[in-house]
Amino acid sequence: MSLSPQWLDELRTRVTLSALIGRTVRVQKAGREFKACCPFHNEKSPSFTINDDKGFYHCFGCGAHGDAIRWMTDHQGLPFMDAVKELAAIANMDVPAPDPRAAQRAEAARTLHDTMAAAQAYFRASLTGTGGAAARAYLATRGFPASVIDSFGFGFAPDSRTGLKAALVSFGDAQLIECGLLIAVEGRDPYDRFRGRLMLPIHDPRGRVIAFGGRILSAEKTDAPKYLNSPDTPLFDKGRTLYNLHRAAPTARTKNRVIVVEGYMDAVALAAAGITEAVAPLGTALTEDQIERLWQVAPCPVLCFDGDAAGQRAARRAIVRALPLLRPGHSLSIVTLPDKMDPDDVIRKQGPAAMETLLGQGTSLIEALWQTERDAGPLETPEAKAGLKQRLIEQTDTIQHGDIRALYRRDLLDRFGALAYPARDRGAPFQRQAGNANRRGTKDAKGRWMPPEQPLGAADTARLQLVGQFGKVLAPLLNAVLAGLIANPREISRHAEALAHLEPGDAEMAHLLDTLLHLGESLDAGDLQASGLESASLGPILTKRGVKVPNSADFGGLPYGAIAGGDADLIAEAVELLVEMPRVEAAMAQATQAAEHELSEQSFAEQQRLVQRRLALRARLGHMGRARAAL
Structure with missing residues (x-):
């Protein structure tokens, strides 16, 4: 039987996790969460937390983590379908009848996951082989420790059009093409997409490889893109995926902070410096779906942009996309790095402490919006000032939540008023226009x-x-x-x-x-x-x-x-x-x-x-x- 992700999400939503766990474990209220002594390992003080809003439990002692279904399978020892059926009874939901087409799709997805896992094994083996010397040398220049290289699963794609194709011949060309590993060209044999690149696997929230990103190593290939990502596939949607989310989420929830950087190498650099709650979009501006996923982890993600013109454009796009989504208690913090510096530059030149200082000095979303619009052009004429006011009104009009829209508009127009109509010198008499x-x-x-001397x-x-x-x-x-x-x-x-x-x-x-x-x-x-x-x-x-x-x-x-x-x-x-x-x-x-x-x-x-x-x-x-x- 195959169950749709939408149905499983509805099931998780209808089950109160603290009540479910409270059937067999003594839990106690602790603010907005619940605490208990971890049932997965022996402990005397509670380090096991349950968050009903987010629908997960987490132990800070042993690392046990999961949702209602995971609780039933890991703690109660039930098979997956038995766990689902029992939870469905609690939630008063009917388990869908078997759908042969859904089962076929699920089986195909499992097969694609197997293919991606095999490709990851091939890339990792290639990194340690004789052909991976250039990739290993590049990693040495970045200063990444061996533990980080292993944790992030770095690999190497040999500079061959058929290297991966030959290694994964048992999966067939059609499946490799569907996974985005081969490029199909009419009238020619399919060939490897990634060639001569340092490889990084991209995972889904469950930690399964769904795509790859590759950085070019040869300086001679000036016509090739520096970074290359997998295309969208049945497993991978780059507009919905955040790189490193599966590793960053536990730490992010603990610290109540998730950091968004521009690229996956930035996320790796932060992790190497001990800042492990960083994620990155994948070659696109931050999307609405990605913002919603971030808010599931922390209420105010920190967007960390490079200090160049491209970074400023990325910040503006993120602000514009976030405004319609704003809701009470959820916003963004904007951090702009020094000019022409990325996170790795800051860490190398100033140290991790300096990076932490910058992350703690984030600008609120409303302040970033004001600064962005105010600095968009000169404000030397009344027309330019009126244009600023119009832009501020248009931006706030996109906010869907009524209270937040009203508060943003009042705050921004107050700032505009102070800028456009500065307080007059009290010593001088007021003069009308x-x-x-x-x-x-x-x-x-x-x-x-x-009366006036001149007739009106x-x-x-x-x-x-x-x-x-x-x-x-x-x-x-x-x-x-x-x-x-x-x-x-x-x-x-x-x-x-x-x-x-x-x-x-x-x-x-x-x-x-x-x-x-x-x-x-x-x-x-x-x-x-x-x-x-x-x-x-x-x-x-x-x-x-x-x-x-x-x-x-x-x-x-x-x-x-x-x-x-x-x-x-x-x-x-x-x-x-x-x-x-x-x-x-x-x-x-x-x-x-x-x-x-x-x-x-x-x-x-x-x-x-x-x-x-x-x-x-x-x-x-x-x-x-x-x-x-x-x-």
């Missing part, structure tokens, strides 16, 4: 606002009239925003650019707005007292901040209480509405006036777009009002 300068006039000697243009007049038209609707929201900025001054610099476009019709409100923009994050109660603010609507807020203002109203009557309380997200939304609604209304008025002179498809379409935008903004304002009413 040229287009808004003196729009409301100037102050006289007593601090009172005087048509656009300015329309804008002031527009503010007046919607004053009853927008004024309470503006009051709440200004109160919120007083309660949370850090938000002032974040929204300074947008706030500079606001044109309150009330002089005291205009005075307060200019004062806040001038003081910025350094705002305190003394500043407000010194400014002589006497706004009745904001009086209670100022009073709460320690400022005594005449004619104060009841604070509880202030609308939009959450905004007034300083909620950063709601302040941002309210500022957007305050700026966008007048703009849309002004554009709507212009579009209507233009349509009166000449009605065209374009002008009609623009009118309809603005109508929809106005409806959407008013709906958002209404939603905020309803939220206010519920407070």
Whole structure:
């Protein structure tokens, strides 16, 4: 009988491993795991752990490791199918009926595994033979100890088109081709894929050889690739396989750290230096499947990239692919090595301790994303800065988890705001943009606002009239925003650019707005007292901040209480509405006036777009009002 991997995975998922082992072994809770004295060897203190989330047990004393099925076969002594049937009964699952085609596929896979095992034996024997001198000399230059060479299964493929083919003739050409060991060319005899290369076997999570990687040894073959991997086969999918995972996983789970390097020789170099939890992709950028496999081992894998341009590109691709997959408690740490250095260079020149130091200084995923986008090009113009903001928004939009997406966006836009709108010098008075300068006039000697000396243009007049038209609707929201900025001054610099476009019709409100923009994050109660603010609507807020203002109203009557309380997200939304609604209304008025002179498809379409935008903004304002009413 052949059982599909999917069915077996479902079986393992439905069985609680701690409960299964607890039937015959006394287990005790230890944080998120369970501990027990190992049933596979005699011990007095528990070193046997059970992790239900990951579905495995592991003994740090004797190395026993496995899942529910392995427990039933190794500890209970049951044959595989009997173990599966007993677990299926516990999980209330039906064992699938025999499938002849599945059995044939399973038998073929076993045969392919036998073929790969035979090829590995051939390569290892060739390394120790007379023809393997060049490969042994190369290994000597790398300084790998004999134990590492043996553990990783280094071998050698002779520089012959028929060496392996002749050695494995009993398996037949068709099977060798299917395993990726021979290359089939129409009209010619198949020939060996790997020739004149140092060979490394690639294993599946169960430790079976499924593919090979070969490094060229002859400097004369300049047209040949330096590294060559097996093609995808029924056993090997390079986008789902991580080199050295079967060896690295136990240590990685113990240390709660798994390291991802760019190539398999980097993983070997780290292992030779005593850092044994390193894995590597196989000639491709890190894939989504590989990221998911890494998270099964450790919640925050450390991606270690070379310090060259290729390494930086690999880091960016990994970040982009990880963002949609992010979930609570799972992320990535990014380590960039010094320029033009790989892990082996760091270990050779600075020692393993220096490598450990670098691995411990990893950058968080959000920090790496910010640095990557910020440094993508010069930010000397407003257009370039706007492009950075757009890229950050597009990247965060790919995150599927809602909470993580919102947190990433807020953090990144805060960083953007600090970069694009740096805090102004407190000693210098706040100056609005040229287009808004003196729009409301100037102050006289007593601090009172005087009308502008120059008459307002048509656009300015329309804008002031527009503010007046919607004053009853927008004024309470503006009051709440200004109160919120007083309660949370850090938000002032974040929204300074947008706030500079606001044109309150009330002089005291205009005075307060200019004062806040001038003081910025350094705002305190003394500043407000010194400014002589006497706004009745904001009086209670100022009073709460320690400022005594005449004619104060009841604070509880202030609308939009959450905004007034300083909620950063709601302040941002309210500022957007305050700026966008007048703009849309002004554009709507212009579009209507233009349509009166000449009605065209374009002008009609623009009118309809603005109508929809106005409806959407008013709906958002209404939603905020309803939220206010519920407070």
